[in-house]
Amino acid sequence: MKKEEKQTIEIMDTTLRDGEQMQNVSYTPEEKLTISKILLTEVKVDRLEVTSARVSEGEKKSVLKMLDWAKEVDLVDRFEILGFVDKGKSVDWAKLVGIKRINLLTKGSLKHCTEQLKKTPEQHTQDIRETILYATDKGIDVNIYLEDFSNGIKTSPDYVYYLIDFLLTLPVKRIMLPDTLGIFNPFETYDYVSAVVNKYPKMHFDFHSHNDYGLGTANAMAAVKAGVKGVHVTVNGMGERAGNSPLDEVVASIKDFLPVSFNIDEKKLHKISSYVEMFSGIRMANNKPIYGKNVFTQTAGIHADGDKKGSLYGNKLLPKRFDRKRKYALGKLSGKANLEMSLKELSIELTEEEKKILLQKIIELGDKKEVVTTEDLPYLISDIFETPEDIPFKLLHCSINSTYELKSVAAVQCAYQDKTVDAYASGDGGYNAFMNALQQILTQFDIPVPQLLDYEVTIPPGGKTDALVQAAISWKVQQKKDHSTIITTRGVNSDQNMAAIEATVKMINMIIS
Structure with a gap:
């Protein structure tokens, strides 16, 4: 028939x-x-x-x-x-x-x-x-x-x-x-x-x-x-x-x-x-069926594990049907399967120990209500595994206050060689205020301040306001009287100023090591 x-x-x-x-x-x-x-x-x-x-x-x-x-x-x-x-x-x-x-x-x-x-x-x-x-x-x-x-x-x-x-x-x-x-x-x-x-x-x-x-x-x-x-x-x-x-x-x-x-x-x-x-100009809710930004994102680790083992949590609304891709949210509810699926998408290979460290960092960020996307991962990996755990110069506290049409003010506390120093300064913007305060601290420790050559800020594709920010700063470091070198340090944070500050602290530890 x-x-x-x-x-x-x-x-x-x-x-x-x-x-x-x-x-x-x-x-x-x-x-x-x-x-x-x-x-x-x-x-x-x-x-x-x-x-x-x-x-x-x-x-x-x-x-x-x-x-x-x-x-x-x-x-x-x-x-x-x-x-x-x-x-x-x-x-x-x-x-x-x-x-x-x-x-x-x-x-x-x-x-x-x-x-x-x-x-x-x-x-x-x-x-x-x-x-x-x-x-x-x-x-x-x-x-x-x-x-x-x-x-x-x-x-x-x-x-x-x-x-x-x-x-x-x-x-x-x-x-x-x-x-x-x-x-x-x-x-x-x-x-x-x-x-x-x-x-x-x-x-x-x-x-x-x-x-x-x-x-x-x-x-x-x-x-x-x-x-x-x-x-x-x-x-x-x-x-x-x-x-x-x-x-x-x-x-x-x-x-x-x-x-x-x-x-x-x-x-x-x-x-x-x-x-x-x-x-x-009418923005759709992230959970709008079919089109919403989150509808093909698995958050719970058990769901990602099911996908990994054979689409156990799938239905007819597959992302490829609408020319989209499955995403795996990374946060306090995600598990190892979410991370592995995201790493696979980026073609990044890590050891089991590195995955464990990275997942713990993602969970910590999730507890702060910060979301890590697949696109954020390279920045986060770079930040974790390029920074040694035991660093001599430590930033203990930093508070920046920015007010419309007024100069920004920074309060900074750092520790070095068993000594803690505080400094306060204003500046044209939050990072400038921080650098002015930091210079006071470095002078007391007799640490030279390198010349800032370039400052580049990038965020992952998509441009979300809560995305992790990577600040890459290039510095001119005077090693001898007639010889200098250029180093680049990177910081990763959801706050642009803090990303730049993290990159700056890394620079200081590099020049004193």
Whole structure:
């Protein structure tokens, strides 16, 4: 028997229309063009809803820019705009910018029809008919939004069915069922949507969910199970109030739990989420499913050990599926397996004793609420194994106080040759204040102060504010009257000043040894 093919579900992305209704979010024409290019040619969504008709001259400019590109690559038919029952004004605007399909916003509940429009159902359907026929005459396809469908099907089902019966007499491509206020739960979604789909089996229905209860993805899944042929999403769940159903979560969840498929390239989902995060300025939580920075990071040592022994803690959401990598967090909860997996990724080999010392240092940092990333490891290894345990010159205490528009002040205490010395000094910045205090101490110990030649600060890739900092400082050391040498010392700390101070103390011990 021939295996039955999975039904392919359409994805209509409305990041640039519904998603832009999120507070404080607005995209430039260039940003909209970039987002539309990635969504259509890389992520491969089926359709894009990019704006509302007649919104502003800026939106008109954005649409024209996107469609100029779409004409070059023959993708104009993938673009859609939200239109209104306004007897041709939205259609004329669509025609002007070159759009070939409008998503007509009609009232999907009797309450919206009678109280917002102040019209009878018969009056509203007559206006809809006039707009649809006008669009058809202009060569523009029409999909229909039943705004407030979820309330309508609950409180005025006769009106909803009356409206759908009427729409079936007109040239309508799709009827779209929005949970406009995010009031559905998955059980209601399945029941109500099933009733509509089963009553009109030949019509193409889409489902449009909002995330007010955090159920947007679950409701989209229930709607697909109920028989809709398309779902609406936004990248990163952008949208008004709590937002819309997130593109990546909807695709991954429905694909893994229902016998359907999509045209989406999952390896590009992370890229589009990154671009939208950057352009919108709305940062995603680290634990956001699929895209979050932490979702493919194992923290507990037992989980890393399970991965090492055969993906014992894996599921279908493998990082390579989304073109990402598994990470192993290093902190007080991590164990030897976390460290070994991270070292393997960096191709660093250590002895068992060195691993033990390194892991203990990582645990100590974890107790201070400091996180060590895989990228931090080379710095930490260098700091631990290049520094001897028994050093003659010791920094016992250092306090630096920096105040806006005032000089920094440092209090320093050092020990050398069984003698402890304190010093206080100010300076142009924390490290300068420290060096001025240190010079006082070194003078008392008759230790020469080398000339600082170069000061380089680096952090691991990613640029996190809590990353370990490596300060590499080059010094000119006068060995004899006519001979000098250059040495470089390094310090590693989550605080930039302390990293430089550690490098400086290492330098002092090198020149007195």
